[in-house]
Amino acid sequence: MSGHIFHDALVRLDEACAGTPVAPEVLEKLKIAKTAIEVAISVRMDDGSLQIFQGYRVQHNDARGPTKGGIRFHPKVCMDEIQTLAFWMTFKCAVVDIPFGGGKGGVTVDPKKLSRTELERLSRGYIANIVNFIGPDKDILAPDMYTNAMIMGWMMDEYSNIVGQRTPAILSGKPIALGGSQGREDATGRGAYYCLQAFQQRKEFNPRDMRVAIQGFGNAGQHLALQLHNEGYNIVAVSDSKSGIYHERGFDIPSLVKIKNETQSVYCKGSVSEHMEADQITNAELLELDVDILIPAALENQITETNATNVKAPIILEVANGPIAHEADVILVDAGKVIIPDILANAGGVIVSYFEWVQNRTGYFWSEEKVHHRLQEKMNTAFTTVTNVSQEHDISLRTAAYTIALHRINDAII
Numbered sequence: 001m002s003g004h005i006f007h008d009a010l011v012r013l014d015e016a017c018a019g020t021p022v023a024p025e026v027l028e029k030l031k032i033a034k035t036a037i038e039v040a041i042s043v044r045m046d047d048g049s050l051q052i053f054q055g056y057r058v059q060h061n062d063a064r065g066p067t068k069g070g071i072r073f074h075p076k077v078c079m080d081e082i083q084t085l086a087f088w089m090t091f092k093c094a095v096v097d098i099p100f101g102g103g104k105g106g107v108t109v110d111p112k113k114l115s116r117t118e119l120e121r122l123s124r125g126y127i128a129n130i131v132n133f134i135g136p137d138k139d140i141l142a143p144d145m146y147t148n149a150m151i152m153g154w155m156m157d158e159y160s161n162i163v164g165q166r167t168p169a170i171l172s173g174k175p176i177a178l179g180g181s182q183g184r185e186d187a188t189g190r191g192a193y194y195c196l197q198a199f200q201q202r203k204e205f206n207p208r209d210m211r212v213a214i215q216g217f218g219n220a221g222q223h224l225a226l227q228l229h230n231e232g233y234n235i236v237a238v239s240d241s242k243s244g245i246y247h248e249r250g251f252d253i254p255s256l257v258k259i260k261n262e263t264q265s266v267y268c269k270g271s272v273s274e275h276m277e278a279d280q281i282t283n284a285e286l287l288e289l290d291v292d293i294l295i296p297a298a299l300e301n302q303i304t305e306t307n308a309t310n311v312k313a314p315i316i317l318e319v320a321n322g323p324i325a326h327e328a329d330v331i332l333v334d335a336g337k338v339i340i341p342d343i344l345a346n347a348g349g350v351i352v353s354y355f356e357w358v359q360n361r362t363g364y365f366w367s368e369e370k371v372h373h374r375l376q377e378k379m380n381t382a383f384t385t386v387t388n389v390s391q392e393h394d395i396s397l398r399t400a401a402y403t404i405a406l407h408r409i410n411d412a413i414i
Helices: 004-020 024-030 079-095 116-133 147-161 187-203 219-231 253-259 283-287 326-334 348-362 368-393 397-411
Strands: 035-044 050-061 067-074 102-108 139-144 211-216 233-238 244-246 280-283 295-296 313-315 336-341
Touching: 004 024, 004 079, 004 326, 004 397, 024 050, 024 397, 035 079, 035 116, 050 067, 050 079, 050 116, 067 079, 067 147, 067 348, 079 102, 079 348, 079 397, 102 116, 102 139, 116 147, 139 147, 139 348, 187 219, 187 280, 187 336, 187 348, 187 368, 211 219, 211 283, 219 233, 219 253, 244 283, 283 313, 326 336, 336 397, 348 368, 368 397
Parallel strands: 067 102, 067 139, 211 233, 211 295, 295 313, 313 336
Antiparallel strands: 035 050, 050 102, 233 244, 244 280
16 A cells, blocks of 8 residues: 555656646656665563564655654554655645655554553664664654654653764654643644634635544544634544544534543553444544545545545545545546645644754744744645645646645755
8 A cells, every 4th residue: 555655646746747847857856765764673572572673764855954754653664655754744844835855754563562661662772773864954853653742752862862962853742841842742733723724714614514524533633623623613523543433413522532532541542432422433434424524634545546436525634644545536626625635734743843943953942822823824824825826727736735845846956
C-alpha cells in the first residue's frame, strides 16, 4: 500500500506541473529524497532479551530551509511510507509558506506492546542512531502517530546528552517544561478547524445545520471534534482503530473524549464504543454515511476506487495524510465533492512546530493566545490563496495547493 501512495503523490505532482512552469531539474529533484537512512535499533527488553527494531529517517528536500517532520511508531512503518510522508511535508511547508523542507521518520514497532521503560530505550536508541543526520539547522523532528510530548522529551534529552549541549530546537512537540510551545498539542486539529471555518465563511452555511463524521479519534481528531462541537456542528459519528459509533442526534464530544482517554497511561486503551449508547459501525461504514462533512483523520488510503462512489458527504476535510487514493480523488471531484486537501488542512501542526522552533532559537516564549492568533492568520492566508488559485484556473483545491507549493519550491531551487 505504501508504494502505491508514493505513486499517487508523484501523479499529483505531475498534474500540478501540467499547468505550472517548473524547471525540469526541479521536478527531478522532487521525485526522489535528498537523504534516506535506515537504521537498526537495539533495545534491551525488560525480561533481559534483546530486540532489534527497524528505524528510518528521510530528508526529502531542503531548498526552502531545514527539513522538518514527525516520527511515527507503528507496526506498518516502512521506507516507502516515510518517503511519501516526507514528500508531502515538503509541499505542506511550501503551501503555508514556512521556511522548512520536508522530512519524516519512523520505527517499525507496535508501541502499545512495550513497557514505558522499553519505549524510552527505543526512543533514545532511535536518536543515537540518527544523531549525525539531524540538527536544529538541518533536520528537525516532531511527534506523529503514537509519539507524544513525553517521547519528544526523551529524544531531546538524548540528543542534548550526545552533543554535550542542551538543544531544545532539535525537535518540537516537547513538554512545556522542556521548552515546548503553548498551543502545540492541539495545533493540527485547531488548524483544520480554522480551515473549515474559513470555508464556512465563504459558503455561508450554518454550522448547526451540518452533520459531521470523523474517522480517527486520536490527538488531531479529538481536538478538531472539540472545536467543532463548541461551534455547534452536529457530530453524529466517530471511530478509532477498534470501532466506530453513530447516533443520529449527535454526541456530546467532551464526554466521548473523556471515555477515550480515561484509561490512558502512555497510550489510550479505551475505545469510543465503550460505555456509550449508540449504533456500532465499522471504519469503512463511517466513510459512507449520509453526512454533510466527512473528516478522515486516521490512516492513508481509506477512500479508494472501490468505495469512492459510496461516499455521500459533499465536503471532505482531509486531516489524515493521504486518506484518499488518486483514483478515488478523480471519482469524488467528478461527482462534485469539495475536498480540502491534507497538505493544507492538516498543516496546523507544522506551523506551530515552526513557532516552537523560533521560540527555542530566540529564547522568548509566546502566550497560547498569541500562538492561536498567529496559527489562524497562517491558515486563513493559505486557505484564501489556495481558494483563489482554484477559482481562477478552475482546478481542484488539491491541484491549486500543489501549484502554489511548486511555484515557491521552484523559486527556491532555481
